[in-house]
Amino acid sequence: MTTKLTEAYVFERLPLEPIPAGTNLLVTGPPHGRTQDLLYELLAGGEGEGMLFVTTDDDGITVAETYEGLGHTFDPGRMCLIDASQHGQDAEDAPIRHVGSPSDLTGIGMEFSSLYESLRGSGLAQIRVGLSSISTLLVYAEDFRAVYRFLHTITSRIRTAEGLGVFSVDPDAVEDEAFATIAQTFDARLDVREDETGAEVRIRGLDDQPTGWQSL
Amino acid sequence: MRPMPDADPVSVLYVDPDDDARLETATDLEVSPLVDASVETCATIDEAVDILESTAIDCLVTEHDLPDGAGLELVEWIRDNQPDLSCILYTNATPDAIRTAAFGSVVVEYLPKEIPDSVTALARLISNVVSQRSQLAYPIPETEDERLAAIERYDVTDLEAAETVDRLSDLVASHFDVAVAFAGIVDAHEERFLACKGADWEQLDREDTICTYTLLEDDHMIVENVQSDGRFADVDVLEELDIRSYAGVPLKTPDGLPIGALCLIHDEPRSYTDSEIEDLRKFADELMEQLELRRRLRETERAVPKPDHQGAR
Numbered sequence A: 001m002t003t004k005l006t007e008a009y010v011f012e013r014l015p016l017e018p019i020p021a022g023t024n025l026l027v028t029g030p031p032h033g034r035t036q037d038l039l040y041e042l043l044a045g046g047e048g049e050g051m052l053f054v055t056t057d058d059d060g061i062t063v064a065e066t067y068e069g070l071g072h073t074f075d076p077g078r079m080c081l082i083d084a085s086q087h088g089q090d091a092e093d094a095p096i097r098h099v100g101s102p103s104d105l106t107g108i109g110m111e112f113s114s115l116y117e118s119l120r121g122s123g124l125a126q127i128r129v130g131l132s133s134i135s136t137l138l139v140y141a142e143d144f145r146a147v148y149r150f151l152h153t154i155t156s157r158i159r160t161a162e163g164l165g166v167f168s169v170d171p172d173a174v175e176d177e178a179f180a181t182i183a184q185t186f187d188a189r190l191d192v193r194e195d196e197t198g199a200e201v202r203i204r205g206l207d208d209q210p211t212g213w214q215s216l
Numbered sequence B: 001m002r003p004m005p006d007a008d009p010v011s012v013l014y015v016d017p018d019d020d021a022r023l024e025t026a027t028d029l030e031v032s033p034l035v036d037a038s039v040e041t042c043a044t045i046d047e048a049v050d051i052l053e054s055t056a057i058d059c060l061v062t063e064h065d066l067p068d069g070a071g072l073e074l075v076e077w078i079r080d081n082q083p084d085l086s087c088i089l090y091t092n093a094t095p096d097a098i099r100t101a102a103f104g105s106v107v108v109e110y111l112p113k114e115i116p117d118s119v120t121a122l123a124r125l126i127s128n129v130v131s132q133r134s135q136l137a138y139p140i141p142e143t144e145d146e147r148l149a150a151i152e153r154y155d156v157t158d159l160e161a162a163e164t165v166d167r168l169s170d171l172v173a174s175h176f177d178v179a180v181a182f183a184g185i186v187d188a189h190e191e192r193f194l195a196c197k198g199a200d201w202e203q204l205d206r207e208d209t210i211c212t213y214t215l216l217e218d219d220h221m222i223v224e225n226v227q228s229d230g231r232f233a234d235v236d237v238l239e240e241l242d243i244r245s246y247a248g249v250p251l252k253t254p255d256g257l258p259i260g261a262l263c264l265i266h267d268e269p270r271s272y273t274d275s276e277i278e279d280l281r282k283f284a285d286e287l288m289e290q291l292e293l294r295r296r297l298r299e300t301e302r303a304v305p306k307p308d309h310q311g312a313r
Helices: A033-043 A060-069 A105-121 A134-140 A144-160 A176-184 B019-031 B045-054 B071-081 B118-132 B144-153 B159-175 B236-240 B274-303
Strands: A023-028 A049-055 A079-083 A096-098 A126-132 A164-169 A188-195 A198-204 B010-015 B037-042 B059-062 B086-091 B109-112 B180-186 B190-197 B203-205 B221-223 B245-252 B258-266
Touching (some): A023 A144, A033 A126, A033 A198, A049 A060, A060 A079, A126 A144, B010 B045, B019 B037, B037 B045, B045 B059, B059 B118, B071 B086, B159 B190
Parallel strands (some): A079 A096, B010 B059, B059 B086
16 A cells, blocks of 8 residues: 555544544444444544445434534534435435435445535545445345445545544344454454443554553 | 456447447547456347357446337346446436336446546546456356466366266266266356256356355355355246255365365265265365376476477477
8 A cells, every 4th residue: 555645534432543544444333322423433533534424324404403412513524425215315415325225235325426526526535434224235135235336435435535434233233244344354343332331342453552441 | 355357458348329429439548557457349239149149248338218128128137148347338328217127136327428538438448347357246256367367277178087077977976875976177257067967057157156266165155045144045047956964175275275176065965974975085186186297297298399390389
């Protein structure tokens, strides 16, 4: 790999060291709850960064509201959503593109390419991309190959454009072999676990990161 | 993933009904320093299919609005017939104006035509998509390029080798109580069956095969019940061929490059004992040794000129 032109991605509120540009992370944990919160924290970048989020479960407005509920500002000037949840509505101020169903991987992929290019075109060098969730894509898709091709296409674009990708999956909802194959396409993995006392995160697959479980 | 070797130019098929746009884009792509491309062009889906059937194309770039249908219809034909081909929709139509729902599984790259310096962006995208092989529906070994080069060194179509592989497959089939035993070479886009006892398969698209995954294994790959493995459950051709259980051992060159697999197929779910897997591995070693010896023999024959070739280099 050649030297990165883009700076590493920084996480103000998480027990993580900066992550190099072009990295794709798989975030595993129970759906919703702290896994989803962690996803949003990973996506919250500074003023000069773009953000693009693909949602298959919560509708776009809920995503924007939850994100703001965590104390971040959803800035339509540099953030956009692709809503494939099947129950999304148009919002007045949030830039939300709609795709009819999580099974329409072609439609999601084209909206992704289009939005990614326009964020880059507006001068944003760093772009964080989120997707929630791979488990839902697998439920709706015609077959595993289509989801693999879709993920491969998107993660490759994030890698070459030096973005940051964070994709969530609920390992309990995906068959073991399929999960292992998908996990191998990512550069690193963040596992989330939670109980009555709180939530913890563990990162594996990247150098210079804390080892073992860190409390959130 | 590593880029492809930079020996051959990327062959691009550019489909656009607008004569001027076609000529201009093709010319601009061919002179672009960002990609070493040779570009063929045409205006319709029918013409594109003719070209794809007769010429090796690495990347399709197509308009959305074509005289005989939508660009995604062409991509659908490609996913059915040449599934590994990289496809880019290059159009002024915005994603929300394109009916994608009926083509949800085809997956393409998308680039708007009306952005500043769009041909530069297109050249860069073609280069990235092809070098990263980003539209493959399956994982590939890290040594893919070396692996493909190795396959060319083993002339597995040579008649005597074919007889050996046939004989060995017969032995394997009778040793194990299974419906089918075969040896297959996994090429860039297809698996070719060298010998196949119990069925008459010749080749399958790589994305449809379980051997694609066996290449990634150090030792062996067992799928006791194909139809309950998330990766293969919905692959129609496996069910059509009655592939219900699978056991395979990669065929590796002496330097460890997997070129294919020796496999057992059964028409109902079944398991394999360690000693059965060990036997299958021994058969695979035997087969690979045969192929390797033939390769070395050919190399030696080439190095030592025969008397009637004296003087020739």
